[in-house]
Amino acid sequence: MRILALQGSPRPNGNTQAVLDIVLASARQAGAETEIIQLIELENLKGCMECLACDKNLDEPACAVDDDMLAILEKAIKADIIVWATPVFCWAPSWLLKMAMDRFYCMFKFDQSGDYKCLLAGRKMAAVISAGGAENDGADSIQETCRRMAQFAEAQWLGAFVASKVTDPDSIRADTALVERAGAFGRRLAAQGTV
Numbered sequence: 001m002r003i004l005a006l007q008g009s010p011r012p013n014g015n016t017q018a019v020l021d022i023v024l025a026s027a028r029q030a031g032a033e034t035e036i037i038q039l040i041e042l043e044n045l046k047g048c049m050e051c052l053a054c055d056k057n058l059d060e061p062a063c064a065v066d067d068d069m070l071a072i073l074e075k076a077i078k079a080d081i082i083v084w085a086t087p088v089f090c091w092a093p094s095w096l097l098k099m100a101m102d103r104f105y106c107m108f109k110f111d112q113s114g115d116y117k118c119l120l121a122g123r124k125m126a127a128v129i130s131a132g133g134a135e136n137d138g139a140d141s142i143q144e145t146c147r148r149m150a151q152f153a154e155a156q157w158l159g160a161f162v163a164s165k166v167t168d169p170d171s172i173r174a175d176t177a178l179v180e181r182a183g184a185f186g187r188r189l190a191a192q193g194t195v
């Protein structure tokens with residue numbers, strides 16, 4: 001059971017990371033292997049250029065944007081669960097996570113007869129979201145974005161963990177109810193089995 005988390009906060013030690021750490025520590029205790037990609041630490045991350053080079057190869061991502069995302073796309077194919085982790089930025093995922101997410105377009109393949117397949121079919125997806133506001137101040141729309149991403153990727157949607165009204169990482173770690181909920185979510189991820 002391999003869990004790959006793409007962490008989209010520009011603060012590598014911020015609120016989202018604090019919540020994700022609790023979720024993944026619990027998943028590891030339950031037997032999962034976990035890896036976090038801190039998107040802010042990538043030296044070279046570009047957005048999708050919509051060149052559609054990926055459309056010409058149905059068996060591989062074949063993304064023509066030559067940057068650090070290429071290795072991450074390969075890791076995603078080998079993962080059992082992909083976790084989208086992000087703060088809420090203006091009712092949406094952070095710019096970093098959105099850039100990375102758009103690059104998954106190369107996994108979506110249509111052949112000449114219009115038949116569709118996804119290179120991530122059979123995987124599972126989940127989200128970990130931290131928010132300054134209430135759950136309906138933007139975390140709700142991110143959940144819907146990630147759920148649709150899973151649906152289009154032919155992946156099973158495992159749901160989202162939302163830490164709402166958070167202030168700082170220390171308060172997150174001291175909030176026993178939040179830690180308990182995040183731990184339970186991590187255990188649930190680890191219990192999902194392999195693809």
Ligand SMILES: Cc1cc2nc3c(=O)[nH]c(=O)nc-3n(C[C@H](O)[C@H](O)[C@H](O)COP(=O)(O)O)c2cc1C
Nearest residue numbers: 009014015016087088089090091130131132133138
């Ligand atoms: C540019 C920006 C936009 C934000 N927009 C929202 C928002 O729409 N809704 C919300 O609940 N919180 C919003 N927040 C608060 C963050 O989601 C919250 O502080 C989050 O926990 C930060 O996580 P991080 O420390 O991992 O970056 C915003 C913060 C910033 C900096």
